[in-house]
Amino acid sequence: MNGLVTTKIPDISWGEPKVCRAVGNDRDPWGVLAVLRETPWEALIPLVPSRVFDQALRGHATPLMRLIGPPTSALAKRLPILYAQCRERDQCVNSSPLCVPGGKMPDCWEGDGIDREAVGVASQVARMWRDGTLVIVVVPEE
Numbered sequence: 001m002n003g004l005v006t007t008k009i010p011d012i013s014w015g016e017p018k019v020c021r022a023v024g025n026d027r028d029p030w031g032v033l034a035v036l037r038e039t040p041w042e043a044l045i046p047l048v049p050s051r052v053f054d055q056a057l058r059g060h061a062t063p064l065m066r067l068i069g070p071p072t073s074a075l076a077k078r079l080p081i082l083y084a085q086c087r088e089r090d091q092c093v094n095s096s097p098l099c100v101p102g103g104k105m106p107d108c109w110e111g112d113g114i115d116r117e118a119v120g121v122a123s124q125v126a127r128m129w130r131d132g133t134l135v136i137v138v139v140p141e142e
Contacts, residue, residue, distance in 0.1 A: 003032030076101035
């Protein structure tokens with residue numbers, strides 16, 4: 001998906017985590033993730049000061065990892081059920097209890113409870129969480 005950059009953080013002590021950040025601009029650091037604002041997804045995407053992200057890129061990931069909080073598998077479980085269910089659950093012949101964000105979520109999962117524009121972004125975030133990639137928004141220092 002355009003507008004997201006995935007980076008492997010070079011810190012051996014944290015297992016070299018993968019972090020995906022939105023490519024924002026001066027007016028809106030959320031970039032393509034902005035469509036998830038004012039939804040329950042917003043609270044699950046941490047805001048990271050640019051200084052902390054820069055430190056992580058230089059090999060000191062501890063401040064970033066402390067700021068991010070729980071692992072991605074726990075984030076997916078924090079979504080309200082309305083948002084965690086697949087949009088296509090009633091029409092899909094393969095629908096099952098595994099069709100929620102998490103470790104065994106199928107690639108075809110689409111977010112529900114959000115507008116059509118946000119579905120693709122939410123689905124991409126859920127797939128990144130499933131694969132263990134942290135999703136963040138880097139905000140400029142004030």
